[in-house]
Amino acid sequence: xxxxxxxxxxxxxxxxxxxxxxxxxxxxxxxxxxxxxxxxxxxxxxxxxxxxxxxxxxxxxxxxxxxxxxxxxxxxxxxxxxxxxxxxxxxxxxxxxxxxxxxxxxxxxxxxxxxxxxxxxxxxxxx
Amino acid sequence: xxxxxxxxxxxxxxxxxxxxxxxxxxxxxxxxxxxxxxxxxxxxxxxxxxxxxxxxxxxxxxxxxxxxxxxxxxxxxxxxxxxxxxxxxxxxxxxxxxxxxxxxxxxxxxxxxxxxxxxxxxxxxxxxxxxxxxxxxxxxxxxxxxxxxxxxxxxxxxxxxxxxxxxxxxxxxxxxxxxxxxxxxxxxxxxxxxxxxxxxxxxxxxxxxxxxxxxxxxxxxxxxxxxxxxxxxxxxxxxxxxxxxxxxxxxxxxxxxxxxxxxxxxxxxx
Numbered sequence: 001x002x003x004x005x006x007x008x009x010x011x012x013x014x015x016x017x018x019x020x021x022x023x024x025x026x027x028x029x030x031x032x033x034x035x036x037x038x039x040x041x042x043x044x045x046x047x048x049x050x051x052x053x054x055x056x057x058x059x060x061x062x063x064x065x066x067x068x069x070x071x072x073x074x075x076x077x078x079x080x081x082x083x084x085x086x087x088x089x090x091x092x093x094x095x096x097x098x099x100x101x102x103x104x105x106x107x108x109x110x111x112x113x114x115x116x117x118x119x120x121x122x123x124x125x126x127x
Numbered sequence: 128x129x130x131x132x133x134x135x136x137x138x139x140x141x142x143x144x145x146x147x148x149x150x151x152x153x154x155x156x157x158x159x160x161x162x163x164x165x166x167x168x169x170x171x172x173x174x175x176x177x178x179x180x181x182x183x184x185x186x187x188x189x190x191x192x193x194x195x196x197x198x199x200x201x202x203x204x205x206x207x208x209x210x211x212x213x214x215x216x217x218x219x220x221x222x223x224x225x226x227x228x229x230x231x232x233x234x235x236x237x238x239x240x241x242x243x244x245x246x247x248x249x250x251x252x253x254x255x256x257x258x259x260x261x262x263x264x265x266x267x268x269x270x271x272x273x274x275x276x277x278x279x280x281x282x283x284x285x286x287x288x289x290x291x292x293x294x295x296x297x298x299x300x301x302x303x304x305x306x307x308x309x310x311x312x313x314x315x316x317x318x319x320x321x322x323x324x325x326x327x328x329x330x331x332x333x334x335x336x337x338x339x340x341x342x343x344x345x346x347x348x349x350x351x352x353x354x355x356x357x358x359x360x361x362x363x364x365x366x367x368x369x370x371x372x373x374x375x376x377x378x379x380x381x382x383x384x385x386x387x388x389x390x391x392x393x394x395x396x397x
Contacts, residue, residue, distance in 0.1 A: 020316050020317050020319055020333050021319075021322065021329065021333075023336075024329050024332055024333060041177070042177070042325040043322055043325055043326050043329065044321070044322070045317045045318075045319050045320075045321045045322055045333070046206065046209075046278065046317075046321045047277040047278065047281065047316075047317030047321075048209075048277075048278070048281040048282045049277070049281060049317070051281065051282035051284070052281055052282060052283060061213075061282070064177070065176045065177050068177030068178070069177060069178065073177075073178060074324060074325035076324040076325070077174055077324050077325060080174065080324065081174065081175055081178055081179075083169075084168075084169045084171065084175065084185070088166075088167065088168035088169055088185075089137050089141075089167070089168075089169055090137035090138070090169050090172075091137055091141060093141070094141075096140065096141040099144065100140070100144060103144040103145075103147075103148050103395075104148065105144060105147060105148060105151075106163055108140050108163075108164075108167050109165070109166050109167065110166065110167055110168070111166045111167060111168040111188070112166070115166070115168075115235055116168065116185075118231055118234045118235055119168075119181075119184040119185060119187075119188055119231045119232075119235075120179070120181050120184060120185070121181050
């Protein structure tokens, strides 16, 4: 797999013990670190309890982001990120101002594709 | 009057209008003037860093917008909060990222100097708990279980402001409303909402465990303070295989139940 396992990890499993996904018999940070999971870095709740309990202060966030880049991006997350790049908004439906108005909430104007493109290096791609 | 710019996030601005409405009303009550983002852009949440190196320019844009107004940015979701806090820390530690972000922001007429403070609504409500307590006109005679916005509390390296395992804020506020807080074993577990997009069955199971445990402990309502928690525990509750299918439990944002206790019009609070 070529996973770059942090050398500081001594596989104490405290991260697995506190992980809600691990409780579901899903992946855990520990299973990632032990190369037991092949396709699990996106199955992370991002609650970062594991970071708090790690006695070795492993850079778990950085590790998980690197692992995610080695895996295929789940379809719904791919769609969300495409939405962000296209208009600066995660969801496909952007007809929210009418209902906002019914709640007395002000209309929201999205940044839009051209300005998002200024922020994001299109050549990097990544998707 | 203190001023802040509200960053509702993609989820709340398009799907949880009651949460946003209640938040705005209570902020006004606490003497905070709420400004709007001129042009909204997704913060990228914790998902975009798993795909792209230039993710940081997205949250930097919103932070720069707030800085241009000279105000703090106020968030309603844990994931937006965590992303903005992480961004501030990274831009401070790695000046080359700030330089790169500014080379893009300047094309939009903006510049970021790293000065925007990030504040989640729970932090504001906790600061105002005495005023909230004194303003209660309809004490809540309810047993309420709590589901905390975990991403505003962890990791401590990012959040910094408070003990990451300090879950007292919601408890103190809900108690101030006259409600009884019900303890249950999964209270400090994440709701699992972030997994919805890649493993829906697993997310529903995490949510089911949490809600069933709260109901078993006698809760009549679950209070949350994050759009992601609302998305899973409220909007997806009907898809969970709860043991007693007839039984559902209301999942309501903290600002909404504060609004009910403070006597705001009921039709605006739910």
